[in-house]
Amino acid sequence: MFLFKAQSVYDYRLVIKVIFGFILIGLLLLWRYYELKKYNQKLLYLSETDLLTQIYNRTKIDQALHDNIDTVKKTREPLALLLIDVDYFKTVNDTFGHPVGDQILIEIVQLIKESIRRYDILGRWGGEEFLILCPKTTQDEALKVAERIQKKIKNAVFTTQQRHSVSIGIATLRLDDTPHTLISHADAALYQAKKDGRDTISIAPQ
Numbered sequence: 001m002f003l004f005k006a007q008s009v010y011d012y013r014l015v016i017k018v019i020f021g022f023i024l025i026g027l028l029l030l031w032r033y034y035e036l037k038k039y040n041q042k043l044l045y046l047s048e049t050d051l052l053t054q055i056y057n058r059t060k061i062d063q064a065l066h067d068n069i070d071t072v073k074k075t076r077e078p079l080a081l082l083l084i085d086v087d088y089f090k091t092v093n094d095t096f097g098h099p100v101g102d103q104i105l106i107e108i109v110q111l112i113k114e115s116i117r118r119y120d121i122l123g124r125w126g127g128e129e130f131l132i133l134c135p136k137t138t139q140d141e142a143l144k145v146a147e148r149i150q151k152k153i154k155n156a157v158f159t160t161q162q163r164h165s166v167s168i169g170i171a172t173l174r175l176d177d178t179p180h181t182l183i184s185h186a187d188a189a190l191y192q193a194k195k196d197g198r199d200t201i202s203i204a205p206q
Contacts, residue, residue, distance in 0.1 A: 050124040052102055053109040061123025061131050065179045068121075068133055072173060079135055079173040080142035083186040084112070084149065086128040087165045087198040096160055103159045108166070111156055115148040131186075139172045139203060146170055146201045154199065165199035172206060 048060035056064065065081070072079045086092075086108060093101040105128060112122060112130065121133040134142050146168045154165050169190025171182055185204035193202035 053106055053124055055109055055113075055130075056121070056123030058123065058125055061121065061125065061133070062179070064121050064123070064133055065131075065182070068135055069173065069177070069179055069182070072135070077136050078138045079133070080137040080139065080145075081171050081173075081182055081186045082132040082134065082142060082146055082149075083125065083169045083171075083183070083190045084130040084132070085167050085190055085194065087167055087194075089128040092160065092164070100159060104164060107156070107158050108153060108164070111152045112149055115152045116145060120145065137172075139170065139206065142170050142172065143201065143203065150199070150201060167193040167198045168201045169193055169204065170201065171204040174206065 048056060048063075050057040068079055071077075086105070089101065089104075092104055109122070109124075109130070112132070116122060116132060117134075119135055120137075121135075123131050125131040132145070134145060137145070150166060150168060154163065156163070158164055167190060169186045169188070169192070171185035171189055173182055177185075189202040189204040193200045196202065
């Protein structure tokens with residue numbers, strides 16, 4: 001009788017150890033899963049984010065441009081694009097150095113974020129150029145967005161203790177536009193804005 005009870009106690013403790021072992025393995029696998037998920041999310045973030053300004057990089061904003069054009073070609077809703085260039089940015093770098101120039105870009109991006117709508121899509125197009133996709137937006141509405149951005153930046157005081165400005169080109173999607181031609185129209189409008197003296201807005205013909 002004594003031997004039977006001892007054996008029962010031994011089996012009970014063994015079952016507890018096995019269950020504990022499975023729980024531990026399960027927790028380790030769960031931890032591994034969440035760590036891998038976090039790692040993948042970080043990789044995705046790095047692959048589509050401009051590390052300086054923390055907005056979409058060119059690859060991601062270009063993908064968003066293609067996706068939005070594909071969508072509005074079906075829905076026939078308007079789509080506007082703003083191409084923004086920081087005026088005389090080379091002078092900023094030459095005068096204050098590249099670290100200060102980087103800070104100015106960060107500050108300008110923050111001001112742009114404060115000026116656009118929640119559904120507008122902002123990305124760094126390259127260097128001191130930024131691109132904004134404005135879904136469901138007409139030419140007149142895009143102009144209002146551009147004017148808010150321009151005014152916000154023009155009235156701000158930056159790290160340089162100087163005022164800075166931007167030139168903006170606006171293009172709205174035509175029925176026969178591709179991502180390349182829409183960008184070309186906005187780029188031509190931006191070039192015209194610079195030609196007109198900078199710190200101004202130009203709209204591509206519809």
